Amino acid sequence: MTALPLAGTAVAGLDLAHAPLPASDVVAGAPTTAVAVLDDTGDREIGIWEMTPGTARDTEADELFVVLSGRATIAFEDPALASLEVGPGSVVRLAEGMRTAWTVTETLRKVYIT
Template sequence: MTALPAAGTAVVDLVLAHEPLPADEVMSGAPTTAIAVLDDTGDREIGIWEMTPGTARDTEVDELFIVLSGRAIVVFEDPWLPDLEVGPGSVVRLAEGMRTTWTVTETLRKVYIA
């Protein structure tokens, strides 16, 4: 996890430290993820999250995010919802406990509020 300074930062260009996902979450490829927390005061966390190409399962938290760059398809397993293609400018709301599968085709970077 990368912490940001109090001053403004160009989050699109921010260099993030990636780590491999746990093997039990990876379905294909060798995706890695990185997080930079922008603010974690109060009841919410705001940050930048990035995932490299590959497919992985996740159990979501309450979150609103906006995709800054990259592309992915999010498959909603529980509850079932239509697949969602996301790319720059996509705004998505996830609910705690949703089970999803993310297939990232271009390294995906998003700003999130959770």
């Protein structure tokens, strides 16, 4: 996890340190993820999250995010909902406990609020 300074930061080009996902979460490929926390001083956390191509399952936190770059399909396994294609400018709201599968086709970078 990368900590950022209080001053403004150009997040599009921010260098993030990636780590592999747990093997139990990976469905296809060898995706890695990275996180940079922008602010965690209150009841919410705001940060940058990135995932490289591949497919991985996740149990979601209560989150709102905006895709900055990349492309992915989010499959909603529980509750069963229609899959969602996301790309730059997509705004998505996830509820805590949702089970999802993320298929990233182009490294996805998002700013999130949890």
